Amino acid sequence: MSKVVVITGAGGVLCSTLAKALAKQGFKIALLDLKLDVITKIAAEINSEGGSAIGVVANVLQKESLEKAKEIIHQKIGSCDILINGAGGNHPLGTTSNPFFLEDDLKNETDGFKTFFDLDTEGIKFVFDLNFIGTLLPTQVFSKDMIGKKGCSVLNISSMNAFTPLTKIPAYSGAKAAVSNFTQWLAVYFSKVGIRVNAIAPGFFLTDQNRSLLTIENGNLTERGKTIIGQTPLGRFGEPEDLISTTLYLCDETSSFVTGIVIPIDGGFSAFSGV
Structure with a gap:
């Protein structure tokens, strides 16, 4: 019987790509x-190519919403075997305007200019909730399906920021x-019931969320984009x-002895000192 993969944040570029790849391997999505x-459009594309997928509305910050989604999934394709926690993102209110603080910044009255001292509490809370609570709650709801079964796992989406923080985005x-820390904790916690927990840590990928930060309208790189490529x-x-x-490997039983790891997929960014 085909395993059921539940993917949060599935409407995004990265997770929709993973969904299509997993569907081609016979997973029900x-x-x-x-x-x-x-x-709905992504599910239709998968189904038109011979895969099996459904789209279900869910809010990763509302447990009741996730429970309702779980009921629908059970009715239509079965219980969850693999959970991919892909929901996440940043927010401008948790971002500083400059990478480094200068004393003159305190006098900058430009509209929208933010130092560390101006960061908005609600903006920071939004980012923490979306990324962390938005990983914890789906895991609470869907990992229960995995108890008593074999070959089940949770795959979280971390980031290279988790290893070394980028400038300007402390909240993210x-x-x-x-x-990443939760991934390791949960791997230990679930180890006696055979549920593996791992994460991938993407480096710099162009997505709808960061395209304007890394490129300009003609496709050329911004200064930040140039710095990233240089590193x-x-x-x-x-x-x-x-x-x-990497996702297929971690979801497959060939990695049955692999749990509690965070794998960088970053083009060597984390290995390069800049010198």
């Missing part, structure tokens, strides 16, 4: 997202560090397809 029209970096030995941004092989 439940696409969870707030945007029904987006996941801290939240992803929490995801990436492979000399490019990641493509969504670059995540597929």
Whole structure:
């Protein structure tokens, strides 16, 4: 019987790519997202190519919403065997304007200019909730399905920010560090019931969320984008397809002795000192 994979944040570029790849391997896919029209279209694409997928609206910050989604998934394709926690993101209110603080910044009255001292508590809370609580709650709901079964696992989406924080985005970096730590904690906690828990840590991929930060309208790189490519030995941004092989490995039973790890997929960014 085909295993059921539940993917949160499935409407995004990265997770929709993983969903399509897993479907081609015979997994039944439940696409969870707030945007029904987006996941319905992705499910239709998967089904038209011979796969099996459904789209279900769910809010990863509301346990009741996740429980309702779980009921629908049970009715339509079965109980969850593999959970991919892909929901996440950043928020401008948790981001500083400059990478370094200068004393003159305190006098900067430019509209929207933010130092560390101006960071909005609600913006930071939003980022932590979306990334960490948005990983914890789906795991609470769907990992119960895995108890008593074999070959089940949880795959979290961390980030290279979790290893070394990037400038300007303290909330996102801290939240992803929490995801990595939670991955290790949960791997130990679930070890006696055979549920493996791992994470992948993507480096720099162009997505709808960060495209405007890394490129300009004509496709050329921003200064931040140039810095990133300069620090990436492979000399490019990641493509969504670059995540597929590692994800398939961690979801497959060939990795049955692998749990509690966070795998960087970053083009060598974390290995390069800059010198």
